[in-house]
Amino acid sequence: MALLKALVVDDASFVRDLVKRAIRQRFPVIELAEAPNGKRAQSLMSRTRFDLVLCDWEMPEMSGLELLQWMRQEEAYREVPFIMITSRGDKDHVVEAVRQGVSEYLGKPFSPEGLSKKIIKVMGRRLKDAMARSGKSMEGPADAFKESASLLTQTRKPVETAPPSQVQASPLVSPDAAPGPAAAKAPPSQTLRSLASVRFADSTLRSVVKDINLTEVRVIAKRDQAFPGILDPAVVDIEIADGEMARLNGYVHQLQAVDKRQDTDFVSVVIRFVDEDPAKLEDLSRFIARFRAGR
Known part of the structure; x- marks a missing residue:
């Protein structure tokens, strides 16, 4: 039974599927919804309250930054965790996102492990309690988690890379x-x-x-x-x-x-x-x- 609700926002359906697959595998207590841009996300958030938002930066109609700015002005979403998932990792963009109230920043491309750590960090006790009530372990089998989105990512053993x-x-x-x-x-x-x-x-x-x-x-x-x-x-x-x-x-x-x-x-x-x-x-x-x- 889902105890928490999360909204995945990205104009690329492939990325949305990747995020949703990883979350379902690791955190079955989270019910997921999706939106292709900030404008559609805003519409969904006006009708349903979400406990977590995972959002791309660059999207048509309304960017992730604009959605974040709107959220932080809304009483219902002022404190809701917002994870920015984006290929923009330069210092200026990170600083701007932090200034606007982002909870965490995750660079693309990301691993399921990296996404999991960010979610655990921003959700904290609330996620832990929800997992405990559903009889799920927060630790989870490492092998099972590494397979979270294996269909999309063809996960492989780590390779040592050259400096x-x-x-x-x-x-x-x-x-x-x-x-x-x-x-x-x-x-x-x-x-x-x-x-x-x-x-x-x-x-x-x-x-x-x-x-x-x-x-x-x-x-x-x-x-x-x-x-x-x-x-x-x-x-x-x-x-x-x-x-x-x-x-x-x-x-x-x-x-x-x-x-x-x-x-x-x-x-x-x-x-x-x-x-x-x-x-x-x-x-x-x-x-x-x-x-x-x-x-």
Whole structure:
């Protein structure tokens, strides 16, 4: 029996499903509702009182920050925990969220474990008591929790990643190089069309954009890095203008060796985008236009 109510707000249905699946697995006492943007969330919150809100920052119609500002002005929601889940992890955004009254800040992409810790932190005794009344343990079997969203994330054993300095120093393949032995030996001095940083819950993949459209991006990366699993959530950081970055949410659709050798030096990774925010689609369109013009 559900004893608490939580609202999951994100314009990407994939992310909403990931959050809901993790919560259902770990906290069965929480009843879940969802909304694709702040405006719809506001409407739901006006009719039903929620005990927890987990919300994206960048969404159409009403952003997460605007929803947070509205909540903190409403008597019923002034003290309700609000977890901001977003790919915007820079200091300025964190400070602004804290200033507006955010309870916790969780960066995308996130692990089920990381999400669980944030929920336990903001819900405290209330969650513990609800779990106890339902006969559930707050600790929970570690293996069961690690499987929370395994269908979406293909959870794998932790991989030791190289220090950032080593990863950044690794030479990258030119996106113009054709698959095969020649591509594996492509010198780093070749002109690179576009660099992309692909972030996962436990690692960051330095790569080069090989192809991109409004649905997905294919990048080429050195094999000596930590690679994700199929369906792992990802955030793709691409530069759309000098110093201006776009952060696009997605998931791993495909992993493939660049050539037909087991000792291939490079791996192709396809990330399917899940964002439905018009502003992000506009940023992506700008990058695609610049990318194709450079061919």
